[in-house]
Amino acid sequence: MPLSKIWVFGEAADGKVSNTTLELLAKARTLADTVEVVTTAGGDIAAEVGAHGAAKVLTIGGTDGKLVGAPVAAAIAAAVQGGSGPDALFIATSYDGRDVAGFLSAKLDAPVITNVVDLVERDGHLAGVEPVFGGTTNVITKFTGDKLPIFLIRPKSFAAEETGGGAAAVEELGGADAAAPAVTNRFVEEKTGPSLDDAAVVVAGGRGLGEKDNYALVEDLAKLLHAAPGASRAIVDAGWVPYSYQVGQTGKVVKPTVYIAAGISGATQHLVGMKGSKNIIAINKDPEAPIFSVADLGIVGDVHKVMPKLIEALKSR
């Protein structure tokens, strides 16, 4: 079933292409003869995406200082309606990615298959694999109509891989004439230490920590292990730590070498975001907590007792 052409929505920050974009390129390459990147980031990314197998960068201009969802969707819809669209569109489950998918879906009256972690062939069509119930079950969904297949794909579903290809050709994609909200200011939250995206070790805390101040246990342990601190949705919602710490269905998908879950029960919402970790260590006082079903080492005990001892032991090594 090789497709002729797949478009990947390419996201970049400060000229650096996002990891997820490169992951999608790697998968798209195995499914289609030609892979092209649609982006608002400009032609500067041509070398990087070319090295990951993209033949072309289709640039969408005029989105500076605007939210990109509506204009990018307008440009892609114009191409599709003009007959020059792709056979499938891959979009990462990111803030802007979801906007693009939503706007485009309504413009083309085309459904979106969301939360995709793999793509397979079913009945001669590309179908999406999506985990449900915390990743215990997978469903495979295919499109039934003849609209542009739009897939919203989760980060870290595939490994990025260079092909050694040269810089992609750069072309402009017109038709991005849609009104969009103005971005008047950008704020970068300073985070020290490794990021959740690429840390080898992640230490995450949950409601079992009891109160906000106890999150310091997570931070102390993370520092000792050069780990990124993370959090369950429960304590993000409770305002203990910012949203950028959240691991789960909403929030980040992480796949570190070691994931330490402290006081996290393991709600579906959370498991989906960390189940792919190579090794999982869980500390929780409830022996029935679902987190233990994915743990390689599970300690049934009080985080307030285990964590300080663990921190002390690591300090004295």
Next chain:
Amino acid sequence: MNVVVCVKQIPDPADPGQLDPETKTLKRDGKLILDESDSYGVEMALQLVDAAGGGEVTLVSMAPNSEVSGLRTALAMGAAKAVLVSDDALAGTDALGTAKVLAKAIERAGSADLILTATESSDGYTGTVPAQLAELLSLPAITFAKEITTDGSTVKVQRQTEAGYDEVESPLPAVVSVTAGVVEPRYPSFKGIMAAKSKPVDEVKVADLGLDAGQVGWAGAGQEIVEVAKAEEREAGTIIEDDGEAFAKIVDFLAELKVI
């Protein structure tokens, strides 16, 4: 300032969910509750109406079996009224179909200055409905709001980003999706709960909205689940009870993995 909030009534996430063996979609025939993700939008709407010094909050929802228990929770928090679309024809509706229904229901609810949604539901979590809704209503969308302020003609939003947040501005009316946890949803008071019982819920069918049944439900979905399979399970690990020394097991394991 009139604010419409889209809310979903979902199976209690505390109960393990089940797929209908026939349709391979989530069973929704039991009791439904207000999706917690939507309580933040309801709270945000109530605060914005308060700050504006007038106006009301209207709920819009789509649910099977004329379910209102989740709506009553939001009405008890302080919303004034609700439009509920309940119709057997809606079974199997996907995110785009949902957006079509909600768009029509929002128009029926009357002139709104602002439309709030959650960023995604806790049971379907496609996260595409806010932008789909905006496109169908020909309105701008600002998604993932952490903070919302408005002067009645413009809305200013702090929008969550990978790196931090953006300040984003748009003329009203607009669709804004609210990130969970950014406000503290109020607990309904006893008075609120009593008052909610008599607040108006306008229950309508798909046809009342001028929508064709073929645009919603299984027929309109444009996608189909063809297979359900157990995911690969992780090998069972070692679970031990802490005897005061369990921390040493973690140290050993970390050493074995060469991270220390």
